[in-house]
Amino acid sequence: MNSQIVGSQKPGILKKIGWTIMLLMVALVILMVSRYLTLDPDVYFSEQRAIYMAHITILIVHIVASMLALSIGPFQFLPGIRKGRWLKVHRWLGRTYLLSILFGGLSGLYMAQMAYGGTISELGFSALAILWLYTGYRAYRHIRNKDLEEHRQWMIRNYALTFAGVMLRVWAPLSGVAGIDFLMAYRAIAWLCWVPNLLVAEWIIRSTRPAQRRATVLARQETPQIVQTDV
Numbered sequence: 001m002n003s004q005i006v007g008s009q010k011p012g013i014l015k016k017i018g019w020t021i022m023l024l025m026v027a028l029v030i031l032m033v034s035r036y037l038t039l040d041p042d043v044y045f046s047e048q049r050a051i052y053m054a055h056i057t058i059l060i061v062h063i064v065a066s067m068l069a070l071s072i073g074p075f076q077f078l079p080g081i082r083k084g085r086w087l088k089v090h091r092w093l094g095r096t097y098l099l100s101i102l103f104g105g106l107s108g109l110y111m112a113q114m115a116y117g118g119t120i121s122e123l124g125f126s127a128l129a130i131l132w133l134y135t136g137y138r139a140y141r142h143i144r145n146k147d148l149e150e151h152r153q154w155m156i157r158n159y160a161l162t163f164a165g166v167m168l169r170v171w172a173p174l175s176g177v178a179g180i181d182f183l184m185a186y187r188a189i190a191w192l193c194w195v196p197n198l199l200v201a202e203w204i205i206r207s208t209r210p211a212q213r214r215a216t217v218l219a220r221q222e223t224p225q226i227v228q229t230d231v
Contacts, residue, residue, distance in 0.1 A: 022074055025166050026166060029165060029169050030070060030071060036059075058110050059111060061107045066108070068096065070165055073162055076093060076097065101133065101158065101162070102133070105130075109130065111125075123190075124190025127191075131194075132158065136158050142154060153205045157201045167194070167196075168193040171185075172189060
């Protein structure tokens with residue numbers, strides 16, 4: 001009996017630890033990126049500084065929208081916010097999140113055409129922006145159709161792509177520590193910042209599907225059945 005209790009508590013604890021780590025990483029990246037909003041040319045990547053300053057409005061739209069999506073996302077996965085009195089908050093945050101994806105994705109797709117590293121980087125960031133928009137659209141369509149499970153799955157995929165903004169700033173310094181040429185590393189990072197995220201998202205979705213099915217079956221079993229009798 002005790003072993004069953006410990007076993008059931010362990011996944012919950014691991015989820016809380018993972019969520020906390022994710023939130024801390026997001027907070028750190030937002031703190032780092034917020035300096036770009038000062039419009040000080042010296043804070044921008046030196047090789048891209050001229051391009052950034054020439055397209056400063058689109059860049060700021062992308063930064064603000066991405067920061068907003070990054071900060072909202074983790075809270076949307078909290079079970080408590082999706083029911084009861086918090087449900088309305090969840091819905092408004094969801095609308096804000098999807099609008100952030102729309103503006104962040106379109107501006108990101110525009111900026112991807114000028115990415116440092118040439119064609120390889122441009123293709124990597126363009127694919128990221130397109131998939132970011134697509135998964136956001138699929139999540140929106142499913143919630144409009146009240147398909148909660150499909151909505152949940154597409155939101156997991158979408159936030160995995162949103163999290164590319166964090167992983168970009170993890171891989172970049174790691175490549176520097178490893179002594180890899182920055183141009184070569186950045187071309188790889190244009191893909192590494194989001195492809196592994198999507199693979200993890202698919203693993204999460206597949207691993208939680210059985211639990212979702214069991215919860216649905218139990219809910220149906222516990223729902224009182226109306227028995228018709230002949231009078």
